[in-house]
Amino acid sequence: MKQFIKNAIPYISTLLLVGLMVGIAELLNEKEIIFPEITALAVGYMVAQKRSWKVNGKRMLLLITICATVGVLIVRYSGLTLFPQMIIAFSFAQILFMFSGTTFAPFVSAIVLPVMMQTKSFIYPISAVVLTILVIGFHQLFLKMEIRQDEEYIPVMLNSKDDIIDTALRIVCVAIVGFVAIYFDFKFVIAPPLLVAFTEFSRPRNKVRNKPIKTVLVITGCALVGSLSRYLFTIKLDLPLTVSALIATLIMLLILTYTKMYMPPVGAITILSMIIPQSSVITYPLQIFVGSVVIILLSRVFFMWRQDKKIYENDYELTAH
Template sequence: MSFQKRWLPILLAGIFVVAMVGASVLIGSPEVLFPEMTAILCGAWIQPKQAWNVNRPRMLALMTTGAVFGLVMNLAFPDIPLPVRAVIGYAFCALCMNIAGADMTPMLSAAILPMLLGTDSWIYPVAVFVLVVLVELGQVALERVGLRETIDYHPFRLPIEQALATWTRRLCVFALFAVPAYATGNVFLAVPPLLVAYTELTRPDFTLRLRPWRAWAVLAIAGIIGTLARDAVVNFGLPSPLVAAFAFVGLVLAWNGLRTWMPPAGAVVLLAFLVPWSNPWLYAVEVALGAAVWVCAALALFPGIRPAFADKDKGTAHNTPEEGTEV
Protein backbone atom coordinates (compact mmCIF):
# COMPACT_ATOMS: atom_id res chain seq x y z
CA MET A 1 0.00 0.00 0.00
CA SER A 2 1.43 3.38 -1.00
CA PHE A 3 1.82 5.74 1.95
CA GLN A 4 1.94 8.71 -0.41
CA LYS A 5 -1.38 7.85 -2.04
CA ARG A 6 -3.12 7.19 1.28
CA TRP A 7 -1.86 10.21 3.23
CA LEU A 8 -5.27 11.90 3.46
CA PRO A 9 -7.19 8.89 4.91
CA ILE A 10 -4.26 8.36 7.30
CA LEU A 11 -4.39 11.99 8.41
CA LEU A 12 -8.16 11.87 8.87
CA ALA A 13 -7.87 8.65 10.87
CA GLY A 14 -5.27 10.29 13.11
CA ILE A 15 -7.54 13.28 13.70
CA PHE A 16 -10.39 10.90 14.58
CA VAL A 17 -8.24 9.06 17.14
CA VAL A 18 -7.02 12.28 18.77
CA ALA A 19 -10.58 13.64 18.89
CA MET A 20 -11.82 10.44 20.53
CA VAL A 21 -9.09 10.59 23.18
CA GLY A 22 -9.80 14.31 23.69
CA ALA A 23 -13.53 13.70 24.10
CA SER A 24 -12.81 11.00 26.68
CA VAL A 25 -10.67 13.41 28.70
CA LEU A 26 -13.07 16.34 28.28
CA ILE A 27 -16.14 14.54 29.60
CA GLY A 28 -14.17 12.44 32.06
CA SER A 29 -15.44 9.13 30.71
CA PRO A 30 -12.93 6.40 29.76
CA GLU A 31 -15.78 4.45 28.15
CA VAL A 32 -15.70 6.89 25.23
CA LEU A 33 -12.15 5.78 24.42
CA PHE A 34 -12.69 2.54 22.51
CA PRO A 35 -9.25 1.22 21.40
CA GLU A 36 -10.64 -0.98 18.64
CA MET A 37 -11.70 2.13 16.74
CA THR A 38 -8.05 2.59 15.70
CA ALA A 39 -8.17 -0.88 14.16
CA ILE A 40 -11.51 -0.19 12.47
CA LEU A 41 -10.19 3.08 11.07
CA CYS A 42 -7.27 1.20 9.54
CA GLY A 43 -9.52 -1.42 7.95
CA ALA A 44 -12.34 0.93 6.94
CA TRP A 45 -10.54 4.17 6.01
CA ILE A 46 -6.81 3.70 5.53
CA GLN A 47 -6.77 0.47 3.54
CA PRO A 48 -8.24 1.09 0.06
CA LYS A 49 -10.27 -2.12 0.32
CA GLN A 50 -12.19 -2.91 3.49
CA ALA A 51 -10.41 -5.46 5.64
CA TRP A 52 -13.54 -7.41 6.59
CA ASN A 53 -16.31 -9.04 4.59
CA VAL A 54 -19.13 -7.03 6.13
CA ASN A 55 -21.46 -4.24 5.05
CA ARG A 56 -22.17 -1.14 7.08
CA PRO A 57 -25.50 -2.21 8.69
CA ARG A 58 -23.96 -5.50 9.82
CA MET A 59 -20.81 -3.77 11.07
CA LEU A 60 -22.88 -1.43 13.24
CA ALA A 61 -25.14 -4.22 14.48
CA LEU A 62 -22.32 -6.61 15.32
CA MET A 63 -20.12 -4.04 17.07
CA THR A 64 -23.01 -2.65 19.11
CA THR A 65 -24.29 -6.13 19.99
CA GLY A 66 -20.84 -7.16 21.16
CA ALA A 67 -20.51 -4.07 23.34
CA VAL A 68 -23.96 -4.56 24.89
CA PHE A 69 -23.27 -8.25 25.52
CA GLY A 70 -19.98 -7.55 27.28
CA LEU A 71 -21.58 -4.93 29.52
CA VAL A 72 -24.61 -7.12 30.33
CA MET A 73 -22.32 -9.99 31.31
CA ASN A 74 -20.65 -7.67 33.81
CA LEU A 75 -23.91 -6.29 35.21
CA ALA A 76 -25.99 -9.48 35.26
CA PHE A 77 -23.35 -12.09 36.06
CA PRO A 78 -20.63 -10.39 38.12
CA ASP A 79 -20.00 -13.58 40.11
CA ILE A 80 -19.03 -15.60 37.05
CA PRO A 81 -15.21 -15.68 36.88
CA LEU A 82 -13.61 -13.56 34.18
CA PRO A 83 -12.13 -16.55 32.27
CA VAL A 84 -15.59 -18.13 31.98
CA ARG A 85 -17.24 -14.88 30.89
CA ALA A 86 -14.52 -14.38 28.27
CA VAL A 87 -15.07 -17.85 26.80
CA ILE A 88 -18.82 -17.23 26.70
CA GLY A 89 -18.16 -13.88 25.01
CA TYR A 90 -15.96 -15.44 22.35
CA ALA A 91 -18.57 -18.11 21.64
CA PHE A 92 -21.34 -15.50 21.48
CA CYS A 93 -19.43 -13.41 18.93
CA ALA A 94 -18.73 -16.48 16.81
CA LEU A 95 -22.43 -17.30 16.76
CA CYS A 96 -23.41 -13.73 15.84
CA MET A 97 -20.90 -13.49 12.99
CA ASN A 98 -22.06 -16.81 11.55
CA ILE A 99 -25.72 -15.80 11.75
CA ALA A 100 -24.92 -12.48 10.07
CA GLY A 101 -22.74 -14.11 7.42
CA ALA A 102 -19.96 -11.60 8.15
CA ASP A 103 -16.46 -11.72 9.59
CA MET A 104 -16.37 -8.54 11.69
CA THR A 105 -13.74 -9.91 14.08
CA PRO A 106 -13.31 -6.59 16.01
CA MET A 107 -16.63 -7.58 17.58
CA LEU A 108 -14.57 -9.89 19.81
CA SER A 109 -12.83 -6.87 21.28
CA ALA A 110 -16.11 -5.01 21.76
CA ALA A 111 -17.47 -7.92 23.82
CA ILE A 112 -14.41 -9.00 25.82
CA LEU A 113 -12.81 -5.61 26.55
CA PRO A 114 -15.50 -4.46 29.03
CA MET A 115 -15.10 -7.77 30.86
CA LEU A 116 -11.36 -7.16 31.31
CA LEU A 117 -11.83 -3.55 32.38
CA GLY A 118 -14.88 -4.16 34.59
CA THR A 119 -16.99 -1.67 32.65
CA ASP A 120 -20.39 -1.04 34.28
CA SER A 121 -21.68 2.02 32.43
CA TRP A 122 -24.11 2.11 29.50
CA ILE A 123 -22.01 4.94 28.11
CA TYR A 124 -19.74 2.24 26.68
CA PRO A 125 -22.14 0.61 24.16
CA VAL A 126 -23.61 4.03 23.29
CA ALA A 127 -20.09 5.29 22.55
CA VAL A 128 -19.32 2.25 20.41
CA PHE A 129 -22.53 2.80 18.44
CA VAL A 130 -21.82 6.50 17.85
CA LEU A 131 -18.14 5.94 16.95
CA VAL A 132 -18.96 3.21 14.43
CA VAL A 133 -21.64 5.41 12.84
CA LEU A 134 -19.07 8.20 12.48
CA VAL A 135 -16.58 5.83 10.89
CA GLU A 136 -19.20 4.60 8.44
CA LEU A 137 -20.17 8.16 7.48
CA GLY A 138 -16.52 8.93 6.88
CA GLN A 139 -16.18 5.78 4.82
CA VAL A 140 -19.07 6.85 2.59
CA ALA A 141 -17.41 10.24 2.07
CA LEU A 142 -14.08 8.63 1.17
CA GLU A 143 -15.84 6.36 -1.33
CA ARG A 144 -17.59 9.29 -2.99
CA VAL A 145 -14.33 11.18 -3.55
CA GLY A 146 -12.61 8.05 -4.86
CA LEU A 147 -10.22 7.53 -1.95
CA ARG A 148 -11.37 3.97 -1.29
CA GLU A 149 -13.21 1.17 -3.02
CA THR A 150 -16.90 0.64 -2.45
CA ILE A 151 -17.76 -2.27 -0.19
CA ASP A 152 -18.17 -5.53 -2.08
CA TYR A 153 -19.95 -7.57 0.56
CA HIS A 154 -21.12 -11.12 -0.07
CA PRO A 155 -22.77 -12.98 2.81
CA PHE A 156 -20.67 -16.03 3.61
CA ARG A 157 -21.72 -18.88 5.86
CA LEU A 158 -19.93 -22.18 6.12
CA PRO A 159 -22.04 -25.35 6.26
CA ILE A 160 -23.21 -25.91 9.82
CA GLU A 161 -20.91 -28.88 10.45
CA GLN A 162 -17.85 -27.08 9.07
CA ALA A 163 -18.63 -23.83 10.90
CA LEU A 164 -19.13 -25.73 14.16
CA ALA A 165 -15.85 -27.60 13.76
CA THR A 166 -13.85 -24.49 12.83
CA TRP A 167 -15.19 -22.26 15.58
CA THR A 168 -15.01 -25.03 18.18
CA ARG A 169 -11.32 -25.40 17.43
CA ARG A 170 -10.81 -21.63 17.64
CA LEU A 171 -12.72 -21.52 20.92
CA CYS A 172 -10.74 -24.42 22.42
CA VAL A 173 -7.40 -22.84 21.51
CA PHE A 174 -8.62 -19.50 22.85
CA ALA A 175 -9.60 -21.16 26.14
CA LEU A 176 -6.32 -23.08 26.30
CA PHE A 177 -4.20 -19.92 26.29
CA ALA A 178 -6.51 -17.12 27.46
CA VAL A 179 -8.07 -18.79 30.50
CA PRO A 180 -4.72 -19.31 32.31
CA ALA A 181 -3.69 -15.74 31.47
CA TYR A 182 -6.89 -14.28 32.91
CA ALA A 183 -6.97 -16.64 35.89
CA THR A 184 -3.42 -15.68 36.93
CA GLY A 185 -3.94 -11.95 36.42
CA ASN A 186 -1.67 -11.74 33.36
CA VAL A 187 -4.40 -10.27 31.17
CA PHE A 188 -1.95 -8.44 28.88
CA LEU A 189 -1.00 -11.82 27.41
CA ALA A 190 -4.49 -12.07 25.94
CA VAL A 191 -5.73 -8.52 25.43
CA PRO A 192 -8.63 -8.28 22.96
CA PRO A 193 -6.59 -6.98 19.97
CA LEU A 194 -4.40 -10.09 20.18
CA LEU A 195 -7.53 -12.24 20.16
CA VAL A 196 -8.75 -10.45 17.04
CA ALA A 197 -5.36 -10.95 15.37
CA TYR A 198 -5.35 -14.63 16.32
CA THR A 199 -8.84 -15.20 14.94
CA GLU A 200 -7.97 -13.49 11.65
CA LEU A 201 -4.76 -15.50 11.31
CA THR A 202 -6.69 -18.76 11.64
CA ARG A 203 -8.34 -18.12 8.28
CA PRO A 204 -6.66 -20.43 5.76
CA ASP A 205 -6.24 -17.77 3.04
CA PHE A 206 -5.22 -14.85 5.27
CA THR A 207 -2.14 -13.50 3.47
CA LEU A 208 -0.25 -12.48 6.59
CA ARG A 209 0.09 -16.19 7.45
CA LEU A 210 2.89 -16.15 4.85
CA ARG A 211 4.89 -13.68 6.94
CA PRO A 212 4.15 -14.50 10.58
CA TRP A 213 7.23 -12.70 11.88
CA ARG A 214 5.79 -9.44 10.54
CA ALA A 215 2.48 -10.14 12.26
CA TRP A 216 4.32 -10.61 15.54
CA ALA A 217 6.64 -7.65 14.99
CA VAL A 218 3.93 -5.11 14.27
CA LEU A 219 1.95 -6.21 17.35
CA ALA A 220 5.06 -6.15 19.56
CA ILE A 221 6.10 -2.70 18.32
CA ALA A 222 2.55 -1.47 18.89
CA GLY A 223 2.88 -2.65 22.50
CA ILE A 224 6.09 -0.64 22.87
CA ILE A 225 4.50 2.47 21.36
CA GLY A 226 1.51 2.11 23.67
CA THR A 227 3.78 1.68 26.69
CA LEU A 228 5.82 4.79 25.87
CA ALA A 229 2.63 6.76 25.28
CA ARG A 230 1.00 5.74 28.55
CA ASP A 231 4.24 6.35 30.45
CA ALA A 232 4.38 9.86 28.98
CA VAL A 233 0.89 10.55 30.35
CA VAL A 234 1.35 8.91 33.76
CA ASN A 235 4.91 9.87 34.66
CA PHE A 236 5.45 13.07 32.67
CA GLY A 237 1.95 14.51 32.83
CA LEU A 238 1.67 15.18 29.11
CA PRO A 239 -1.86 15.71 27.71
CA SER A 240 -3.41 12.46 26.48
CA PRO A 241 -4.61 13.87 23.11
CA LEU A 242 -1.11 15.17 22.31
CA VAL A 243 0.49 11.88 23.28
CA ALA A 244 -2.13 9.99 21.24
CA ALA A 245 -1.19 12.05 18.20
CA PHE A 246 2.49 11.13 18.50
CA ALA A 247 1.57 7.51 19.23
CA PHE A 248 -0.53 7.37 16.06
CA VAL A 249 2.41 8.73 14.04
CA GLY A 250 4.62 6.02 15.53
CA LEU A 251 2.01 3.40 14.69
CA VAL A 252 1.78 4.56 11.07
CA LEU A 253 5.58 4.45 10.78
CA ALA A 254 5.56 0.89 12.15
CA TRP A 255 2.76 -0.19 9.80
CA ASN A 256 4.49 1.39 6.82
CA GLY A 257 8.02 0.30 7.76
CA LEU A 258 7.00 -3.34 8.07
CA ARG A 259 4.62 -3.06 5.11
CA THR A 260 2.05 -4.73 7.32
CA TRP A 261 -1.06 -2.65 7.86
CA MET A 262 -2.52 -4.98 10.46
CA PRO A 263 -5.57 -3.31 12.08
CA PRO A 264 -5.36 -4.97 15.55
CA ALA A 265 -1.98 -3.28 16.13
CA GLY A 266 -3.81 0.04 16.28
CA ALA A 267 -5.99 -1.21 19.10
CA VAL A 268 -2.90 -2.47 20.97
CA VAL A 269 -1.50 1.08 21.04
CA LEU A 270 -4.64 2.77 22.28
CA LEU A 271 -5.51 0.06 24.80
CA ALA A 272 -2.42 1.06 26.78
CA PHE A 273 -4.25 4.29 27.69
CA LEU A 274 -6.93 2.30 29.56
CA VAL A 275 -5.38 -0.74 31.23
CA PRO A 276 -4.27 -0.77 34.90
CA TRP A 277 -0.76 0.62 35.12
CA SER A 278 1.92 -0.55 37.55
CA ASN A 279 5.20 -1.62 35.95
CA PRO A 280 5.45 0.52 32.79
CA TRP A 281 7.10 -2.18 30.71
CA LEU A 282 4.85 -5.03 31.80
CA TYR A 283 2.36 -4.16 29.06
CA ALA A 284 4.94 -4.17 26.25
CA VAL A 285 6.59 -7.41 27.43
CA GLU A 286 3.37 -9.34 27.92
CA VAL A 287 1.88 -8.11 24.64
CA ALA A 288 5.01 -9.25 22.80
CA LEU A 289 4.95 -12.65 24.50
CA GLY A 290 1.22 -12.99 23.97
CA ALA A 291 1.50 -12.03 20.30
CA ALA A 292 4.13 -14.75 19.79
CA VAL A 293 1.84 -17.33 21.38
CA TRP A 294 -1.25 -16.33 19.40
CA VAL A 295 0.56 -16.07 16.05
CA CYS A 296 2.27 -19.43 16.52
CA ALA A 297 -0.98 -21.06 17.65
CA ALA A 298 -2.83 -19.80 14.58
CA LEU A 299 -0.18 -21.14 12.20
CA ALA A 300 0.58 -24.40 13.97
CA LEU A 301 -2.94 -25.48 14.89
CA PHE A 302 -4.96 -24.32 11.88
CA PRO A 303 -4.59 -25.33 8.21
CA GLY A 304 -3.88 -22.77 5.53
CA ILE A 305 -1.14 -21.02 3.60
CA ARG A 306 2.26 -20.97 5.31
CA PRO A 307 5.72 -19.47 4.67
CA ALA A 308 7.05 -22.75 3.24
CA PHE A 309 4.35 -22.60 0.58
CA ALA A 310 5.38 -19.07 -0.34
CA ASP A 311 9.00 -20.20 -0.84
CA LYS A 312 7.93 -22.79 -3.38
CA ASP A 313 5.66 -20.45 -5.27
CA LYS A 314 7.18 -16.98 -5.22
CA GLY A 315 5.50 -14.20 -7.10
CA THR A 316 1.99 -15.61 -6.77
CA ALA A 317 -1.17 -13.77 -5.86
CA HIS A 318 -0.19 -14.09 -2.19
CA ASN A 319 2.25 -11.23 -2.74
CA THR A 320 -0.45 -8.62 -2.21
CA PRO A 321 0.18 -4.94 -1.53
CA GLU A 322 -1.89 -5.00 1.64
CA GLU A 323 -0.65 -7.66 3.96
CA GLY A 324 -2.96 -8.10 6.87
CA THR A 325 -6.10 -8.07 4.72
CA GLU A 326 -8.01 -11.02 3.41
CA VAL A 327 -7.74 -12.21 -0.17
Protein backbone atom coordinates in the same frame (compact mmCIF):
# COMPACT_ATOMS: atom_id res chain seq x y z
CA MET B 1 0.56 17.15 -4.79
CA LYS B 2 -3.17 16.49 -5.24
CA GLN B 3 -2.60 12.73 -5.03
CA PHE B 4 -0.41 13.18 -1.95
CA ILE B 5 -3.20 15.08 -0.20
CA LYS B 6 -5.72 12.40 -1.16
CA ASN B 7 -3.44 9.71 0.25
CA ALA B 8 -2.94 11.70 3.46
CA ILE B 9 -6.63 12.33 4.18
CA PRO B 10 -7.40 8.83 5.63
CA TYR B 11 -4.39 9.12 7.94
CA ILE B 12 -5.36 12.61 9.07
CA SER B 13 -8.95 11.46 9.58
CA THR B 14 -7.77 8.57 11.75
CA LEU B 15 -5.74 10.95 13.92
CA LEU B 16 -8.75 13.28 14.14
CA LEU B 17 -10.97 10.38 15.23
CA VAL B 18 -8.51 9.25 17.91
CA GLY B 19 -7.94 12.79 19.16
CA LEU B 20 -11.68 13.44 19.36
CA MET B 21 -12.35 10.18 21.20
CA VAL B 22 -9.58 10.47 23.79
CA GLY B 23 -10.02 14.23 24.16
CA ILE B 24 -13.73 13.94 24.99
CA ALA B 25 -12.98 11.06 27.38
CA GLU B 26 -10.46 13.23 29.22
CA LEU B 27 -12.72 16.29 29.21
CA LEU B 28 -15.65 14.35 30.69
CA ASN B 29 -13.40 12.12 32.82
CA GLU B 30 -15.09 9.03 31.31
CA LYS B 31 -12.54 6.40 30.31
CA GLU B 32 -15.36 4.21 28.98
CA ILE B 33 -15.64 6.56 26.00
CA ILE B 34 -12.31 5.24 24.71
CA PHE B 35 -13.08 2.37 22.34
CA PRO B 36 -9.69 1.01 21.17
CA GLU B 37 -11.20 -1.10 18.41
CA ILE B 38 -12.26 2.06 16.58
CA THR B 39 -8.62 2.46 15.57
CA ALA B 40 -8.73 -1.03 14.09
CA LEU B 41 -11.87 -0.08 12.16
CA ALA B 42 -10.11 3.06 10.94
CA VAL B 43 -7.11 1.02 9.73
CA GLY B 44 -9.23 -1.61 8.00
CA TYR B 45 -12.03 0.60 6.65
CA MET B 46 -10.31 3.95 6.10
CA VAL B 47 -6.52 3.63 5.80
CA ALA B 48 -6.15 0.32 3.93
CA GLN B 49 -6.54 0.69 0.15
CA LYS B 50 -9.01 -2.19 0.15
CA ARG B 51 -11.29 -2.83 3.08
CA SER B 52 -10.02 -5.60 5.31
CA TRP B 53 -13.30 -7.48 5.70
CA LYS B 54 -16.30 -8.63 3.71
CA VAL B 55 -18.85 -6.41 5.40
CA ASN B 56 -20.96 -3.33 4.82
CA GLY B 57 -21.65 -0.37 7.07
CA LYS B 58 -25.05 -1.59 8.33
CA ARG B 59 -23.76 -4.99 9.46
CA MET B 60 -20.64 -3.44 10.95
CA LEU B 61 -22.74 -1.08 13.08
CA LEU B 62 -25.20 -3.81 14.08
CA LEU B 63 -22.46 -6.26 15.13
CA ILE B 64 -20.55 -3.64 17.14
CA THR B 65 -23.78 -2.50 18.83
CA ILE B 66 -24.84 -6.01 19.81
CA CYS B 67 -21.43 -7.06 21.12
CA ALA B 68 -20.61 -3.87 23.01
CA THR B 69 -23.99 -4.06 24.76
CA VAL B 70 -23.79 -7.78 25.53
CA GLY B 71 -20.27 -7.34 26.96
CA VAL B 72 -21.51 -4.78 29.49
CA LEU B 73 -24.54 -6.95 30.33
CA ILE B 74 -22.26 -9.93 31.08
CA VAL B 75 -20.26 -7.84 33.55
CA ARG B 76 -23.32 -6.29 35.18
CA TYR B 77 -25.56 -9.31 35.57
CA SER B 78 -23.69 -12.62 35.18
CA GLY B 79 -22.31 -12.66 38.73
CA LEU B 80 -19.35 -14.72 37.50
CA THR B 81 -15.61 -14.19 37.90
CA LEU B 82 -13.40 -12.84 35.11
CA PHE B 83 -12.41 -16.15 33.48
CA PRO B 84 -15.91 -17.59 32.86
CA GLN B 85 -17.09 -14.14 31.76
CA MET B 86 -14.28 -14.03 29.20
CA ILE B 87 -15.13 -17.47 27.84
CA ILE B 88 -18.84 -16.66 27.59
CA ALA B 89 -18.07 -13.40 25.78
CA PHE B 90 -15.59 -14.99 23.38
CA SER B 91 -17.86 -17.97 22.67
CA PHE B 92 -20.80 -15.67 21.97
CA ALA B 93 -18.67 -13.67 19.54
CA GLN B 94 -17.40 -16.78 17.76
CA ILE B 95 -20.89 -18.18 17.24
CA LEU B 96 -22.10 -14.79 16.05
CA PHE B 97 -19.14 -14.66 13.66
CA MET B 98 -20.26 -17.89 12.01
CA PHE B 99 -23.74 -16.55 11.30
CA SER B 100 -22.92 -12.89 10.69
CA GLY B 101 -22.56 -13.27 6.94
CA THR B 102 -19.31 -11.32 7.20
CA THR B 103 -15.60 -11.79 7.85
CA PHE B 104 -15.70 -8.80 10.23
CA ALA B 105 -13.79 -9.99 13.33
CA PRO B 106 -13.31 -6.72 15.32
CA PHE B 107 -16.66 -7.14 17.04
CA VAL B 108 -14.94 -9.93 19.04
CA SER B 109 -13.00 -7.19 20.82
CA ALA B 110 -16.16 -5.11 21.29
CA ILE B 111 -17.65 -7.79 23.56
CA VAL B 112 -14.48 -9.01 25.28
CA LEU B 113 -13.05 -5.56 26.13
CA PRO B 114 -15.74 -4.52 28.66
CA VAL B 115 -15.39 -7.93 30.29
CA MET B 116 -11.61 -7.68 30.58
CA MET B 117 -11.82 -4.10 31.89
CA GLN B 118 -14.92 -4.94 33.99
CA THR B 119 -16.88 -2.08 32.48
CA LYS B 120 -20.42 -1.70 33.80
CA SER B 121 -21.27 1.66 32.27
CA PHE B 122 -23.52 1.86 29.21
CA ILE B 123 -21.43 4.84 28.13
CA TYR B 124 -19.13 2.25 26.54
CA PRO B 125 -21.62 0.81 24.00
CA ILE B 126 -22.97 4.29 23.25
CA SER B 127 -19.46 5.50 22.49
CA ALA B 128 -18.73 2.39 20.39
CA VAL B 129 -21.86 3.00 18.31
CA VAL B 130 -21.18 6.72 17.77
CA LEU B 131 -17.53 6.12 16.84
CA THR B 132 -18.46 3.31 14.45
CA ILE B 133 -20.95 5.62 12.74
CA LEU B 134 -18.14 8.16 12.32
CA VAL B 135 -15.87 5.54 10.70
CA ILE B 136 -18.65 4.53 8.32
CA GLY B 137 -19.28 8.21 7.58
CA PHE B 138 -15.62 8.82 6.79
CA HIS B 139 -15.61 5.78 4.50
CA GLN B 140 -18.65 7.09 2.60
CA LEU B 141 -16.98 10.48 2.29
CA PHE B 142 -13.83 8.87 0.88
CA LEU B 143 -15.95 7.07 -1.72
CA LYS B 144 -17.51 10.35 -2.84
CA MET B 145 -14.10 12.01 -2.97
CA GLU B 146 -12.81 9.01 -4.97
CA ILE B 147 -10.09 8.42 -2.38
CA ARG B 148 -11.36 4.86 -2.06
CA GLN B 149 -13.20 2.64 -4.51
CA ASP B 150 -16.53 1.09 -3.66
CA GLU B 151 -16.47 -2.68 -3.11
CA GLU B 152 -19.58 -4.78 -3.45
CA TYR B 153 -20.56 -6.62 -0.29
CA ILE B 154 -21.75 -10.18 -0.82
CA PRO B 155 -22.77 -12.10 2.35
CA VAL B 156 -20.54 -15.08 3.02
CA MET B 157 -21.18 -18.46 4.59
CA LEU B 158 -18.99 -19.32 7.56
CA ASN B 159 -21.09 -22.01 9.22
CA SER B 160 -20.02 -25.16 7.40
CA LYS B 161 -18.94 -28.29 9.28
CA ASP B 162 -15.31 -27.17 9.07
CA ASP B 163 -16.15 -23.68 10.34
CA ILE B 164 -17.89 -25.23 13.34
CA ILE B 165 -14.76 -27.27 14.08
CA ASP B 166 -12.61 -24.13 13.79
CA THR B 167 -14.94 -22.24 16.12
CA ALA B 168 -14.78 -24.98 18.74
CA LEU B 169 -10.97 -25.13 18.43
CA ARG B 170 -10.67 -21.36 18.92
CA ILE B 171 -12.80 -21.46 22.04
CA VAL B 172 -10.80 -24.35 23.52
CA CYS B 173 -7.49 -22.64 22.72
CA VAL B 174 -8.59 -19.34 24.28
CA ALA B 175 -9.97 -21.13 27.32
CA ILE B 176 -6.65 -22.88 27.99
CA VAL B 177 -4.42 -19.87 27.29
CA GLY B 178 -6.82 -17.53 29.09
CA PHE B 179 -6.91 -19.67 32.23
CA VAL B 180 -3.12 -19.62 32.49
CA ALA B 181 -2.88 -15.90 31.64
CA ILE B 182 -5.48 -14.84 34.20
CA TYR B 183 -4.11 -17.21 36.85
CA PHE B 184 -0.66 -15.61 36.60
CA ASP B 185 -2.14 -12.09 36.32
CA PHE B 186 -0.77 -11.73 32.78
CA LYS B 187 -4.22 -11.24 31.27
CA PHE B 188 -3.18 -9.06 28.33
CA VAL B 189 -1.71 -12.18 26.75
CA ILE B 190 -5.34 -12.57 25.66
CA ALA B 191 -5.96 -8.85 25.10
CA PRO B 192 -9.18 -8.35 23.10
CA PRO B 193 -7.38 -7.19 19.91
CA LEU B 194 -5.24 -10.34 20.04
CA LEU B 195 -8.41 -12.41 20.13
CA VAL B 196 -9.53 -10.56 17.01
CA ALA B 197 -6.16 -11.32 15.43
CA PHE B 198 -6.46 -14.98 16.45
CA THR B 199 -9.90 -15.17 14.83
CA GLU B 200 -8.47 -13.72 11.62
CA PHE B 201 -5.18 -15.66 11.63
CA SER B 202 -6.99 -18.98 12.12
CA ARG B 203 -9.24 -18.50 9.11
CA PRO B 204 -8.52 -20.31 5.82
CA ARG B 205 -6.14 -18.63 3.39
CA ASN B 206 -4.91 -16.07 5.89
CA LYS B 207 -1.64 -14.71 4.50
CA VAL B 208 -0.31 -12.99 7.62
CA ARG B 209 0.49 -16.23 9.43
CA ASN B 210 2.92 -17.04 6.61
CA LYS B 211 5.09 -14.19 7.92
CA PRO B 212 5.16 -15.09 11.63
CA ILE B 213 8.30 -13.17 12.65
CA LYS B 214 7.31 -9.97 10.87
CA THR B 215 3.76 -10.23 12.22
CA VAL B 216 4.93 -10.62 15.82
CA LEU B 217 7.40 -7.75 15.44
CA VAL B 218 4.76 -5.38 14.07
CA ILE B 219 2.22 -6.30 16.76
CA THR B 220 4.76 -6.02 19.58
CA GLY B 221 6.24 -2.85 18.12
CA CYS B 222 2.88 -1.10 18.15
CA ALA B 223 2.22 -2.24 21.72
CA LEU B 224 5.61 -0.84 22.70
CA VAL B 225 4.87 2.45 20.94
CA GLY B 226 1.59 2.78 22.83
CA SER B 227 3.10 1.96 26.22
CA LEU B 228 6.13 4.20 25.75
CA SER B 229 3.99 7.10 24.58
CA ARG B 230 1.74 6.87 27.62
CA TYR B 231 4.65 6.32 30.00
CA LEU B 232 6.83 9.16 28.69
CA PHE B 233 4.28 11.83 27.85
CA THR B 234 1.44 11.23 30.31
CA ILE B 235 2.91 9.43 33.31
CA LYS B 236 6.32 11.15 33.36
CA LEU B 237 5.69 14.52 31.71
CA ASP B 238 2.07 14.80 32.92
CA LEU B 239 0.80 15.74 29.47
CA PRO B 240 -2.81 14.95 28.48
CA LEU B 241 -3.51 11.37 27.48
CA THR B 242 -4.73 12.73 24.16
CA VAL B 243 -1.17 13.75 23.33
CA SER B 244 0.10 10.26 24.04
CA ALA B 245 -2.68 8.68 21.99
CA LEU B 246 -2.06 10.93 18.99
CA ILE B 247 1.70 10.37 19.00
CA ALA B 248 1.25 6.61 19.37
CA THR B 249 -1.35 6.49 16.58
CA LEU B 250 0.86 8.49 14.23
CA ILE B 251 3.83 6.18 14.80
CA MET B 252 1.59 3.11 14.47
CA LEU B 253 0.33 4.35 11.09
CA LEU B 254 3.90 4.97 9.96
CA ILE B 255 4.87 1.43 10.99
CA LEU B 256 1.98 -0.08 9.04
CA THR B 257 2.77 2.02 5.98
CA TYR B 258 6.48 1.19 6.08
CA THR B 259 5.95 -2.54 6.60
CA LYS B 260 2.84 -2.69 4.39
CA MET B 261 1.27 -4.85 7.10
CA TYR B 262 -2.17 -3.27 7.39
CA MET B 263 -3.36 -5.45 10.28
CA PRO B 264 -6.37 -3.71 11.88
CA PRO B 265 -5.88 -5.29 15.36
CA VAL B 266 -2.58 -3.43 15.86
CA GLY B 267 -4.51 -0.16 15.87
CA ALA B 268 -6.58 -1.37 18.81
CA ILE B 269 -3.49 -2.79 20.53
CA THR B 270 -1.87 0.66 20.34
CA ILE B 271 -4.85 2.50 21.85
CA LEU B 272 -5.61 -0.20 24.43
CA SER B 273 -2.34 0.78 26.13
CA MET B 274 -3.99 4.12 26.97
CA ILE B 275 -6.71 2.60 29.17
CA ILE B 276 -5.03 -0.36 30.87
CA PRO B 277 -4.15 0.03 34.57
CA GLN B 278 -1.02 2.13 35.04
CA SER B 279 0.61 -0.78 36.85
CA SER B 280 0.46 -2.80 33.61
CA VAL B 281 1.95 -0.19 31.27
CA ILE B 282 5.54 -1.45 31.64
CA THR B 283 4.73 -5.13 31.13
CA TYR B 284 2.08 -4.57 28.44
CA PRO B 285 4.46 -4.96 25.44
CA LEU B 286 5.84 -8.18 26.92
CA GLN B 287 2.35 -9.57 27.44
CA ILE B 288 1.38 -8.64 23.88
CA PHE B 289 4.58 -10.24 22.59
CA VAL B 290 3.81 -13.50 24.39
CA GLY B 291 0.21 -13.39 23.24
CA SER B 292 1.12 -12.72 19.61
CA VAL B 293 3.61 -15.60 19.58
CA VAL B 294 0.97 -17.90 21.06
CA ILE B 295 -1.76 -17.00 18.57
CA ILE B 296 0.61 -17.34 15.61
CA LEU B 297 1.73 -20.78 16.83
CA LEU B 298 -1.83 -21.91 17.48
CA SER B 299 -2.97 -20.62 14.08
CA ARG B 300 -0.20 -22.49 12.28
CA VAL B 301 -0.28 -25.73 14.30
CA PHE B 302 -4.01 -26.30 14.77
CA PHE B 303 -5.53 -24.51 11.78
CA MET B 304 -3.16 -24.00 8.86
CA TRP B 305 -2.31 -27.67 8.34
CA ARG B 306 -6.01 -28.64 8.08
CA GLN B 307 -6.84 -25.77 5.78
CA ASP B 308 -3.80 -26.11 3.53
CA LYS B 309 -4.44 -29.82 3.07
CA LYS B 310 -7.90 -28.89 1.81
CA ILE B 311 -9.75 -30.90 4.41
CA TYR B 312 -12.47 -28.28 4.07
CA GLU B 313 -15.48 -29.60 2.17
CA ASN B 314 -16.67 -26.19 1.05
CA ASP B 315 -15.07 -22.92 0.09
CA TYR B 316 -14.93 -20.79 3.23
CA GLU B 317 -16.45 -17.83 1.42
CA LEU B 318 -19.38 -19.38 -0.38
CA THR B 319 -22.20 -16.94 -0.90
CA ALA B 320 -24.73 -17.17 1.91
CA HIS B 321 -28.32 -17.97 1.04
